[in-house]
Amino acid sequence: MKKKLISTLLCVSMVATMLVGCGGNDEAADDGNAGTETEAEEGDDTEAEEGDDTEAADDGGSASAEGGKVYYLNFKPESDDIWQQIAAEYTEATGTEVKVVTAASGQYEATLTSEIVKEDAPTLFQVNGPIGYQNWKDYCMDLKDTDFYSWLLDKSLAIEGEDGGVYGIPYVVEGYGIIYNQAIMDKYFATEGAKAASMEEINNFAKLKEVVEDMTAKKAELEIDGVFASTSLLPGEDWRWQTHLANLPVYYELKDSNATDLAELEFKYAENYKNVFDLYINNSCSEPGTLTTMDVTSSMAEFALGQVAMVQNGNWGWSQINGVDGNTVAEGDVKFLPIYTGVTGEENQGLCVGAENFFCVNSKASEADQAATVAFLEWLYSSPEGKAHVTNDLGFIAPFNTFEDSDKPTDPLAQEVLRYMEDSSKTSVSWNFTIFPSQAFKDDFGFALGDYCNGSKTWEEVVETVKTRWAEEKAATATAE
C-alpha cells in the first residue's frame, strides 16, 4: 500500500516537474534568441506590488504614463550594456519599469516577429525605413502629437504613413565615407613625386585615383600592404558595397529624375560605381579573388593596425577601430573623405548622411504603456542625464533641437560627420538605400559583386543583375501589399 502511495506521489511530482520544465524552457529559449535580458526591476517585492496596484487602477480607465511599462527591443548588440544602464537609471528616477532586450546580430526581424505577439510585447522597437515600416505598419502608433516628434530638426526624415501620420522617428543620424589615416597620407605627401600635397587637393575621383595608384606603387616605401582595406564580400558582410556604396548611383539617378522612388532602376551611374569599386579591389591589401572570404571586422582591423590607409565605413566604425588590440592609429589621425565616383560637380559632394534607425511605438500596447514609452523617449532625448547617455555613451548624433552644441559626441568620426554637415560648401548625400526594394535585392547585388571579383561574372552581367533584380523585387513587393 505504502509502495503504491509512493509511486503515485512520484508520478505526480514527475508530471509537475515536466510542466514546470516546459515553462522554464520557454524562458530559456527566449534568452537564447534574444541575447541578453535584464529587467530593471530586480524583483523588488514592494515595488512589484505597487506596480500591480497601479495597473489595477489603470484598468479603471485612466490612461497616463503612471503604471505603464516600457519594453525596448534593442537593435545594436554592442550597445546593450549602455541600454541596460539607462533602463536602470530611469527606473530609479521615475519608478517606471523599463525592460531592454537586445536581439542577436542580424536577428532583429526574427526576434521582433516572435516577441511582438507575446502578451508582454515590446512597446518600443525600431524599423529601418519606409520598407521596414511597410512590414510593421499594423504595429506602429501615430507619433505626430508627441513632443518627441516636435523636437525633430528635419521633419522630412520621419516616416509618414499614407494617412499623414508619423509612424517612425529617426533617433540617430549617421554618416559614412572613406575613412583615412592622416599619418599614412602625410607620409605619402612627403614622398618624391607625390601626386598631391594635402588632402584638400583630393576632391574628385580623378585625383583620388591618381593618388591611390601612386600610393600602391609606393606601398613598400609607405610600409602598407595596400591602400584600401579588404572589400569584404562574404555573404552577410557585403552591406558596405551593396547598400552603402550603391547609395551613390541611386542618389544621383533620383536627383536627375527628381524622383523619390523608382519602379525601375536605370543604373545610369553604373560606370561611376565601377570606377570606385575597381579602385577599391585593385589597390587593396587583398587580391580580388580572395575577397569573398573577407568580413567587415577584418577590414576594420587592417585599418586599425596601420596595414592600409583607407577603408570605407561610417562613424559607427570608430568603436571597432578603437577596440582592436595593437591599434596603431592615433585618434587625431582618423578622418573622413567623401566617396568620389567621377560624377560631374562632385567637388562639392559631402559625406553620405542619413538615418536608417527609426523608433516606433507599439500601437497594440496598452495606452498606459504607450504613454510610458513616449515619456521614456522624451526623458532620454531632453533631460541632461538622458542626453549625456545619448551623446557620450551611445555616441549618437541626435537629430533633435533639444541638443546644444555642447551635447555633441566627441569621437573623431562623429566630429568629422558634423564638420562636413556644417560646412555649407558641401552637399551631403542623403541615404536613399531606404528605398532599395528588399533584402533579397541587396543579397543578390552582393552575390553579383562577389562573382565579379572571382571572375565568374563580367561587369555587364553585374549591371544586368542589378537592373532586373531591382525591377523584379519592386514589382514583387508591390503586388504583395
Add this chain to the structure above:
Amino acid sequence: MQKTLKKYFLVFILPTLLAFAMAFIIPFILGVYLSFCEFTTVDNGKFNGISNYINAFSSGSGFLSSLGFTVKFVIVAIVSINILAFGLALLLTKKIKGTNVFRTVFFMPNLIGGIVLGYTWQQMLNAVLLQHGTNLLAKSTFGYWGLILLMNWQMIGYMMIIYIAGLQNVPTDLLEAARIDGATGTQTLFKVTIPMVMPSITICTFLTLSNSFKLYDQNLALTAGAPSHQTEMVALNIVNTFYGRTGYSGVGQAKAVVFFILVAGVGLLQLLFTRKREVDQ
C-alpha cells in the same frame, strides 16, 4: 500489472503529449493555416487563398533550383555516408587494437553544432583553395563538394555506431555456417551480413535522407548560397524568402509546407522500400 498500467496510461502519456502538442502539433497547424495568409506575425494573418503557393513556384523565387541542388546533394550524401560508415563499422568490429578509441574519435564530429562546423570547414577549405588563387565561393562546385565533405565528416560517426550495433547482432553461428559451407568473404558480406543488418540500413538511410534534405546550419555557415544562390538548399531558400522581402513571409510558409510534404513522402517511400528487404532472424 496490465490493469494498473492502463489506469495510469493518461498520467504517463500526458506530459509527452502536452509537450508534443505545444512544440509540434499546434505550430504545425498554425503554419499550414498561415501558408494561406499574408502575415507579419502569427496573429495578424489575412487570408489570401493560394496566391502564396503560386508565388512559391514562380520562376524568380528560386525554389525549384534550390530543390534541384538539394536532390543532387542528398543522393550523393546518402550513398557516400552510408558506404563509408558501413566500411568503418566493418573495420572496427574486426579485432583491431584500440577500436574503442577509434569509435569515439569518429563519433566526436557529431557532437559539434552545425554552424561551428560550417565556419570551421569554411576556414579549412579556404586555406587550401587560397593557395591555388581561388576560394570556396568562387564556384558552385566547390561549395557542393564542401557540403558533401562536411556532411560526411559529421554523419559518418553516428551512422557507424548504428552499423556496429547491427553487425554485433549478426549471429555468429550463421557466419560460422557460411564459412564451413565455403563461402568467400565477399559472399558472406553480401549474402549473410548485409541482409542481417537490414534494419540498421533502414534507420541509417532514413536519418541521412531526412538530415540531408533539411540541412540548414551547415549550408548557411559554409556558403550561405553563394555564388548567386547556386549552392542554396531548400531550407535556406525558405528562410531567405521569409525574411528577404516585405510581405513574403506567407510565401516562405507555403514553401515550408510543400517541403514538409515532400520530405515526409520521400521518407515514407524509403522506409517502405528498405523495410521490405529486412529479414527475420
